[in-house]
Amino acid sequence: MNIRRGPEFSRIAGLGVARGENAVPNEDIIEPINSSDEWIRKMTGIATRVRANADTSVIDLSERASREALEAAGLEGGDIDAVILSTITYPHMTPGGAPVLADRLGSTGAAFDISAACAGYCYGIGQADALVRSGSARNVLVVGAEKMSDFVDPADRSISYLLGDAAGAVVVSGSDTPGIGPTVWGSDGSGAQLIRQTASWLEVRDDADTAFPTLYQEGPSVFKWASFKMAPVALQAIEAAGITPDDIKAFIPHQANVRIIDQMVKQIGLPSHVAVGKDIVDSGNTSAASIPLATERLLRDGDATSGDLALQIGFGAGLVYAAQVVVLP
């Protein structure tokens, strides 16, 4: 029996992003939660969150980001052997969104969705790295895309006001040099209730009083877990890559909350020269899209450049998490 082998290394060959068309300031959402611009900034660091037009779908956002990533990589849809779409807001249980996206892009490669919430992008990078190096795919498109605004309750004070709509996409291809370090990942299902959909679809079906499901989180518990339990994971990813924190040029965590990001920086002990992704201030928490968005922002603002080593870590509902060191495209 034959087996396949791929190139020794993989890398991120191109990046693309698509933010929701509207920047929604805190003032526009505070009334139903009886809050203030000052309180939201103090508790989260968020000034605006990007939200998509009603007629823009999560696949529309994905397509825009993917076309940009393909162009940056110098590839066309037909060159993509696998499409991995990480989303928790594609509004169909089946079929998945990835085949629909692949078809729009002109790819007939393998296509599947993953449900790893805010860790989904890093889960996708880990899978893409493995697919390329095993020879299962030459080029893999990894997309983190969410239209969170379809699943928010404007009166919810736990999470809804944080959330934005966006997609981030990268192409992962073979490389002559290491471009994606080992993925350190895991889960803690004992915390499954900490970030959740408010009701199952069966409860909606069976109980006329059950409202359309939206997202909910136990904010302080999630803060504690993310701020203090994820720093060791980040350090493991650095160690697994065979580098030290001094070698890192950029830290790009999931954009959950500026307070979490700041505490993680402290707990990891990152040197002051490391650029820290804080796109959340303007884009909000866009779940699986947030790391590519923050990456794009650092590159656009000149805080990081192509070829830099970046530490990225995603964490969220599950609970699930994944981290790896990557070379920025």
Add this chain to the structure above:
Amino acid sequence: MADKNEILAGLAEIVAEETGLETAEVQLDKSFTDDLDIDSLSMMTIVTLAEEKFDVRIPDEKVKDLTTVGDAVDYIAGAQG
């Protein structure tokens, strides 16, 4: 195992580090929220650092019951066994 005075002193250091308050302001009868202006996220940071410092476990669902500094000192003293 720390006695209650030592727990108060250790907790005051953690609160001062997190909030910028003077350690002398962290007294047993002070309310974390009303007197010390500590929000829910800072409270979780203080709880986590106290867990590490005193080698105790403070479950998330117990944190809401820790209204005053004295409540926290008592809980930590009890949790030390």
